Amino acid sequence: MRRRSLLALAPSLLLADTRRPWAEVEKILEQGNFQGRLSVDDLPTPALLVDLDALDANIAKMAAHCKAAGRALRPHGKTHKCPEIAKRLMAAGAVGACAAKLSEAETFANGGISGLLVTTAVIGKHKIERAVLLAAKRPDTIFCVDHEQNVADLDAAAREAGQRLNLAIDLNVGNRTGIATGEPALQLAQAIARHKNVRFGGLQAYAGQASHKNGFDDRRTMSRGIMQTAVDTRRMIETSGIPCPLLTGGSTGTYNIDSEVEGVNELQPGSFVFMDIDYARIGGKGDPVYRDFQYSLSVLTTVVSKPAATEVVVDGGLKAFSTDKPFRPEPKGIEGIEFGWGGDEHGKLNLAKASRNLAVGDRVEFLVPHCDPTVNLYDRIYGVRGKQVELSWAIAARGMSQ
Numbered sequence: 001m002r003r004r005s006l007l008a009l010a011p012s013l014l015l016a017d018t019r020r021p022w023a024e025v026e027k028i029l030e031q032g033n034f035q036g037r038l039s040v041d042d043l044p045t046p047a048l049l050v051d052l053d054a055l056d057a058n059i060a061k062m063a064a065h066c067k068a069a070g071r072a073l074r075p076h077g078k079t080h081k082c083p084e085i086a087k088r089l090m091a092a093g094a095v096g097a098c099a100a101k102l103s104e105a106e107t108f109a110n111g112g113i114s115g116l117l118v119t120t121a122v123i124g125k126h127k128i129e130r131a132v133l134l135a136a137k138r139p140d141t142i143f144c145v146d147h148e149q150n151v152a153d154l155d156a157a158a159r160e161a162g163q164r165l166n167l168a169i170d171l172n173v174g175n176r177t178g179i180a181t182g183e184p185a186l187q188l189a190q191a192i193a194r195h196k197n198v199r200f201g202g203l204q205a206y207a208g209q210a211s212h213k214n215g216f217d218d219r220r221t222m223s224r225g226i227m228q229t230a231v232d233t234r235r236m237i238e239t240s241g242i243p244c245p246l247l248t249g250g251s252t253g254t255y256n257i258d259s260e261v262e263g264v265n266e267l268q269p270g271s272f273v274f275m276d277i278d279y280a281r282i283g284g285k286g287d288p289v290y291r292d293f294q295y296s297l298s299v300l301t302t303v304v305s306k307p308a309a310t311e312v313v314v315d316g317g318l319k320a321f322s323t324d325k326p327f328r329p330e331p332k333g334i335e336g337i338e339f340g341w342g343g344d345e346h347g348k349l350n351l352a353k354a355s356r357n358l359a360v361g362d363r364v365e366f367l368v369p370h371c372d373p374t375v376n377l378y379d380r381i382y383g384v385r386g387k388q389v390e391l392s393w394a395i396a397a398r399g400m401s402q
C-alpha cells in the first residue's frame with residue numbers, strides 16, 4: 001500500500017532507467033568516439049548543445065550571402081570561442097576569424113586558425129610582447145588600434161623582434177572604442193604609414209547600436225548612414241595616397257545591409273552561427289521576428305525538484321545562462337511556461353499554464369537570451385542531430401577575456 005502511493009506520487013523517479021551505466025558514458029565522452037552510441041539523455045546537465053543541422057545551415061547561408069555579394073567573411077569568434085567552429089566556417093569560405101581579445105586570438109592560433117583580426121586594441125608592454133609572438137606564429141594577423149601611442153609601442157616591439165605587424169584602425173562608429181571617422185582617422189593612418197615596422201591594413205567599423213536596432217527598415221537606415229561615414233573615411237585615406245585595402249564591419253543584424261554599401265569589403269558577424277532570443281526580437285524584413293538564421297544553440301537541463309503540483313525546479317540557473325538581458329531562457333517544445341531565476345544553480349518553472357506536465361527527472365531544453373556570454377559559461381559544446389550526440393568540441397577560448 002505504501003509502495004503503491006509512492007509510485008503514484010513520483011512515477012518518473014521510480015520507472016526503470018534504461019540508459020547505459022555512467023562508467024560507459026564517461027568512457028565515450030572521454031574518448032570522443034560517439035558513433036551513434038550517445039543520446040542527449042546520457043549527457044550530464046546542464047549541458048550546452050548545438051544542433052549541427054541548424055549550425056551548418058546558418059554557416060552555409062552567411063557564406064553564400066557573402067560570396068554572392070562579393071564580400072569577404074571573417075566571422076567573429078567571440079560568439080563560439082571554439083576553434084572547431086572557426087574551422088567549419090573557414091571550410092565554408094571564411095577568410096579567418098575575428099577575436100575580441102588577444103588571449104582569444106592566441107587560442108584560435110593554437111587551434112590552427114589563421115587570418116585573425118584582433119578587434120580590440122592591444123595595450124601595455126606584456127600584451128604587446130604577446131602580440132609580437134602571435135604575429136610570429138600567424139603573420140597574417142591584424143591588430144586593431146585607435147591611438148597613436150599604441151602604434152608607436154607596437155612598432156617599437158616589432159622592430160626589436162625584427163618583425164612587421166599588420167594594423168587596422170578601429171573607427172568609433174558605435175558606442176564603445178575607436179577613433180573618430182574623417183580627419184582623426186586619416187591622421188592615425190598617416191602615423192602608421194610613418195612607422196617602418198607596422199603596416200596599415202585598413203579600417204574596422206562595428207556599430208553594435210545598429211546591429212540590434214529594432215525593425216529592418218530603421219536598422220537599414222541607421223547602419224547605412226554609419227557605414228557610409230566609414231567608407232568616406234576609407235576614400236579620404238586613399239585620396240591622401242595611403243592604400244586602404246580593408247573595410248571590415250557589420251554584424252548578424254546588418255549583414256545584408258552592410259554588404260550593399262559600396263566600399264565595405266568584409267563582414268564580421270558572430271551570433272548568426274547560434275542565434276539567441278535577443279536577436280530574434282530585432283525583427284526581419286517585413287516580419288516582427290528575425291528569422292534569417294536558425295536557433296542552433298540550447299542549454300539542456302534536468303528537473304531536479306517538484307516543490308508543488310504546478311512548479312518544478314531545473315538544474316540551470318545563473319551559472320547556466322547569461323543574465324545580461326531583461327528576458328528569460330525559453331523552454332523548447334513547451335508552451336505557457338515562464339522561467340524564473342532560482343539562484344546560482346536553479347531555475348523555477350511555473351506549470352500552471354504549461355502545455356505539458358513535467359516530473360522530476362524530465363529533461364528541459366532552453367533557448368538562451370544571449371549566446372556569447374552563455375557559451376562562455378561552458379567548457380564543452382555537444383553537437384547533436386535529433387536525440388543523437390555526434391561530437392563534443394572544447395570551448396577552448398572560454399574565459400579568454402584577457
Ligand SMILES: Cc1ncc(COP(=O)(O)O)c(C=O)c1O
Nearest residue numbers: 076119206251252268269270271
Ligand atoms: C567588433 C565586433 N565585430 C562584430 C561583432 C559581431 O556581432 P554579432 O554577434 O552581433 O553578429 C561584434 C559583437 O559584439 C563585435 O564586437
